[in-house]
Amino acid sequence: MAEAARDDLPQPAAAPHSLATGGPRRAAGRLAVTLGSLVLLVGLWQVAALIVASPLLPGPMAVLHAFLRASETGTLPRNVAITLGRVAASFAIAMAIGAAIGILLGRSPALDRVFGPWLIVLLNLPALVIIILCYVWFGLTEAAAVTAVSINKIPNVAVTLREGAAALSRDLDEMARVFRFGRGRTLRHVVLPQLAPFFAAAARSGLALTWKIVLVVELLGRSNGVGFELQTAFQLFDVATVLAYALAFTVVVQIIEIGIIQPWERHAGRWRR
Amino acid sequence: MTAVDVLIRAKRFPGPAGGERVLYRDFALAVAPFSFVVLLAPSGLGKTTLLNMIAGLDRDYDGRIGFGTAGPPRIAYAFQSPRLLPWRTVEENVALPLGEDAAARAAARAMLEEVGLADQAQAYPERLSLGQQRRVALARAFALAPDLLLMDEPFVSLDEAGAARLRDLLRRLLARRPATVLFVTHDTREAVELGSRIVRLDGPPARIRRDLAVDLDLAARRGAAGEALRGDLLAP
Numbered sequence: 008m009a010e011a012a013r014d015d016l017p018q019p020a021a022a023p024h025s026l027a028t029g030g031p032r033r034a035a036g037r038l039a040v041t042l043g044s045l046v047l048l049v050g051l052w053q054v055a056a057l058i059v060a061s062p063l064l065p066g067p068m069a070v071l072h073a074f075l076r077a078s079e080t081g082t083l084p085r086n087v088a089i090t091l092g093r094v095a096a097s098f099a100i101a102m103a104i105g106a107a108i109g110i111l112l113g114r115s116p117a118l119d120r121v122f123g124p125w126l127i128v129l130l131n132l133p134a135l136v137i138i139i140l141c142y143v144w145f146g147l148t149e150a151a152a153v154t155a156v157s158i159n160k161i162p163n164v165a166v167t168l169r170e171g172a173a174a175l176s177r178d179l180d181e182m183a184r185v186f187r188f189g190r191g192r193t194l195r196h197v198v199l200p201q202l203a204p205f206f207a208a209a210a211r212s213g214l215a216l217t218w219k220i221v222l223v224v225e226l227l228g229r230s231n232g233v234g235f236e237l238q239t240a241f242q243l244f245d246v247a248t249v250l251a252y253a254l255a256f257t258v259v260v261q262i263i264e265i266g267i268i269q270p271w272e273r274h275a276g277r278w279r280r
Numbered sequence: 281m282t283a284v285d286v287l288i289r290a291k292r293f294p295g296p297a298g299g300e301r302v303l304y305r306d307f308a309l310a311v312a313p314f315s316f317v318v319l320l321a322p323s324g325l326g327k328t329t330l331l332n333m334i335a336g337l338d339r340d341y342d343g344r345i346g347f348g349t350a351g352p353p354r355i356a357y358a359f360q361s362p363r364l365l366p367w368r369t370v371e372e373n374v375a376l377p378l379g380e381d382a383a384a385r386a387a388a389r390a391m392l393e394e395v396g397l398a399d400q401a402q403a404y405p406e407r408l409s410l411g412q413q414r415r416v417a418l419a420r421a422f423a424l425a426p427d428l429l430l431m432d433e434p435f436v437s438l439d440e441a442g443a444a445r446l447r448d449l450l451r452r453l454l455a456r457r458p459a460t461v462l463f464v465t466h467d468t469r470e471a472v473e474l475g476s477r478i479v480r481l482d483g484p485p486a487r488i489r490r491d492l493a494v495d496l497d498l499a500a501r502r503g504a505a506g507e508a509l510r511g512d513l514l515a516p
Contacts, residue, residue, distance in 0.1 A: 178359070178361065178363050179363060179365065181332075181337050181359075181363075182357075182359065182363040184336075184337060185335050185336075185337065185355060185356070185357040186356070186357075186376070186377035186420070186424070187377065188376065188377070192376060192380065196365060196368060196372075196376055197365065200365070200367040200368075203367075275367075277404075278366055278367045278368075278404040278406065279366075279406070
């Protein structure tokens, strides 16, 4: 997936603005192009499956059947829900802790000089290593799984929010001090709105990263969830089921992106000209 | 009854080449209550720094600044740029210094009515013209009913007609809510039209070059007497 490469780079400036551009007609045009592109992809997939003619590369219809089969028994919705729960928990923890660390380091150059290198180390530690260490130290438990995913995500959030906190407007800070806003009002009306684009960037790249790591965590040490089901299908060489789960979860994540993150971003950016 | 007593023994500023520039040395200025003191000086002399020290934003100086009152005075500040919160509506921007309750919002709406922006109350600041944004900044300052109003070239980069309208507005607002005003500018016309006392600085380090009390009515300020005063102010 393309997101994997983007995960390391905070890119708050580009992301939020692109949403506001274009009217409904242009949006409809873009949607048509996207749909056409997806249809083309499915078509190529069908052709490749016909040429290879092997159960190791099932066509779209075979995957759809696998999807319906798994849905009827309830295993697919149940496992997707379990995985989503883990994604939500580790995402929330990582956003909260990562944002706190990032804002602290962004506000204090001294702290950043001391602890900034730790972030670099954590950022470059392979996800798999963190997962193994968490399972070894805390056992094959739910808490260890969620902790492992959170720790993987925290440095990304921290780095993005550090960028935002370092760029906070001094002018507005002085204004808030002269007019005696106090801590609470300054945080809510002056600081957090400036950080909103950085939260959005961290959330977007965070969601993509989190759910991929959750699958690995489930594969290695959980007995349910999409990751566990993928492992089972892998052992049976049931490629159709693997693809059915992968596609189902991709769709769910896209729905979260379009249904939650983008509307929130539009709401937070409603003041822009 | 808020006066301002400034005595700055030394205020240094980091210079461009790593050195230090002395902005103020043994600088004294006494501002009487309810006077309108215009500080007239070219840019780069440290006028903004002086206002920031008085506002308590800059405490890195050797000296003292008193207000002749028991408690700290209510200070409002009209900055060189409006410094509105772009993500809050015009009404919220005016209300926030007062609080977040309904009373603050009502006061903000009344204040916006006074500066002629009632119909823009729910707009976001960036949709307003610069002149309108400056009006909002004035409304925010006066909504506090300040004892001391600091103004740092608050009408800069407006055309002359726009600046004149804002000067009229400022006079009207001050008539209703008298306050001690320290007004920084490099524009002699603005100084002559507004000040009850004009202090021309030069330097650095800044020192008082001229200190004139102005006791003229508005027509005289705008007429020949004002022109003469401008000439007098610019004389070396």
